[in-house]
Amino acid sequence: MPEGPSILLMKEVLQPFAGARITNARGNAKIDMGVLKGKKLIEIKTFGKQTFLVLDTVSVRIHLLMFGSYSVNEQTKPDKSLRLALFFKTGAMYFYTCAIRLVENAFLETIDWKADVLGSDWDAGHARKKLKQLPDMMVCDALLEQDVFSGVGNIIKNEVLFRIGVQPESLVGSLPSTKLNAVITEARNYSFEFLEWKRAFVLKQHWLVHTKRICPKCGAQLVKKYTGKTKRRSFYCTTDQRLYN
Template sequence: MPEGPSIILMKENLLPFVGNKVTEVSGNAKFEKEPLIGQTLKEIRTFGKQTYLVFDRLAVRIHLLMFGSYSVGEQTKPDKSLRLSLHFATGSLYFYTCSVKLVDFEFLSAIDWEADIMSDIWNPKKAEAKLKAKPETMVCDALMDQDIFSGLGNIIKNEVLFRVGIQPESLLGNIPPKKQKELIAESRNYSFDFLEWKREFVLKKHWLVHTKSTCPKCGQKLIKKQTGLGKRRSFYCEKDQKLY
């Protein structure tokens, strides 16, 4: 599943279509597509792993899920995978194997945009309060909670926990407040590192523990384990990451 930084790159690729009118719509997404014809793409907004194409009177939410993708200019996958295609005088957009839904402006206004780790209005104080309210939650689950860290995924989770020296099964209530602040700050810092490395096609070269077998600090064998309620893969060092 693409994480927040990858969705920012997707937005950048779609931005040239802002200001253009839809001339044709197709795809197998299960909603009435006719209302989109003639509408102007006003802006593109992202929230974590979701992309919102905002038109005159409504918006389209795109969530790539685990295996979704998109293309610009030409259709690159078969019709059975095509959820939505939007055609403009200047070109076309195609979205495959993803969730596509129509939403209204009331839905958009209800989103807590301050929870998006990539956003200019990211609010670390709000994230801190949300963590404090869940003392019995494992930190690995908290980091993957899109209500707290919208856009943060499994790669970022593993790398951030290694950077701050916390084992994934640590309980939030046991982690000192200072360490929690470090965790929050590093979640955002790493997300922007992720974005730059992704732009340069060198992301995997910078992974320290994700999918790795040995600790880059001490050389000890890393633990690979499904952790938390989400049972997502964690890679961590028992020596260099503390269990709280």
Template sequence: MPEGPSIILMKENLQQFAGQKVTEASGNAKFEKEPFVGQTLLEIRTFGKQTYLVFEKAAIRIHLLMFGSYSIDEQTKPDKSLRLALVFSTHGMYFYTCSVKPVDLEYLSAIDWEADVMSDLWSPEKAEKKLKSNPEMMVCDALMDQDIFSGVGNIIKNEVLFRTGIQPESITGHLPAKKRKELIKEARNYSYDFLDWKRDFTLKKHWLVHTKKTCPICGQKLIKKQTGKGKRRSFYCEKDQKRY
């Protein structure tokens, strides 16, 4: 599943369509697309792993899920995979194998934009308050909770926990205040490092533990284990990551 930084890159690639009017709309997503024909794409907003195409009368929410993708200018996958195609005066955007849903403009005002780790509105204070209100949650689950750290995915989770020296099955309520603040800070820091490396096509070269076998600090074999309620893959070092 694409994580927040990859969605930021998608937004940047789609930005060329802002201010343009839709001339055609199609795809097998189950909603009426005709009302969007003739509407102008006012802006593109992102919230974690979600993208919102904001029009004059409504918005369209795009979530790429596990295997979603998109293309610009031409349809690159078969019709059965095409959830939405929006054609403008000279170019088009195409979304495949993803969740596409129209939402009212009022829906946007209800989103907690301060929970997005890559947003200018990001509030570390609010994230800390949410962590404190969930003292029994495993840290691996907390980092993946989109209401707390919107945009964080499994790669960011594993790398942030290694950077901060926290074992993924640690309990949030057991973290010392200093370590809790460090976790929150690194969730944002690593997301921006991820974005820079993704732009340079060097992301995987910078992974320290994700999908790796040995610890880059001590050389000990890393633990690979499904952790938390979500049973997502965690890679961690028993020596260099403390369980709180």
């Protein structure tokens, strides 16, 4: 599943279409394509793993889910995978195997923009208050809570927890204040580093534990385990990461 930094990079690729009008729309998404034709793309907004194409009267919400993708100016996948294609005088954007729906522009006003780890409105104190309300949740699940850390995915989760020396099955309520603060700080810091590494096509070169077998600090065998309620893959070192429970 694409994480927040990848979605921000998609926004950069789509940005040249901002201000242009849609000349046609097609695809197998269950929306009224006719509503889109002739509408102006006012701006492109991202919130974590979600993208909003803000038009003059309505917005298109795009979520790439687990296997979604996109292309610009050329359709690269068959029609059966094409959820939405938007055409402009200068080119086109295509979205595949993803969730598409139309939302009223007023919906954007209900979004908690303070939760976006890559957003300009990010508020660390806001995240801390939310985490304080989840004392019995494992930290591996808390980092994937999009209401708290919008944009954080499994890669960021694993790398952040290794950086701060915390095992994924630690309970939020058992973390010392310094570690709780570290979770919040590093979730944002690593997301920006992820963004730059992804832009430079060197992201995997910087992974310390995600999909790895050996701890880069002590040389011990890493644990690979499906943890928490989400049952997502966790990679961690029982020597260099402490369990707080």
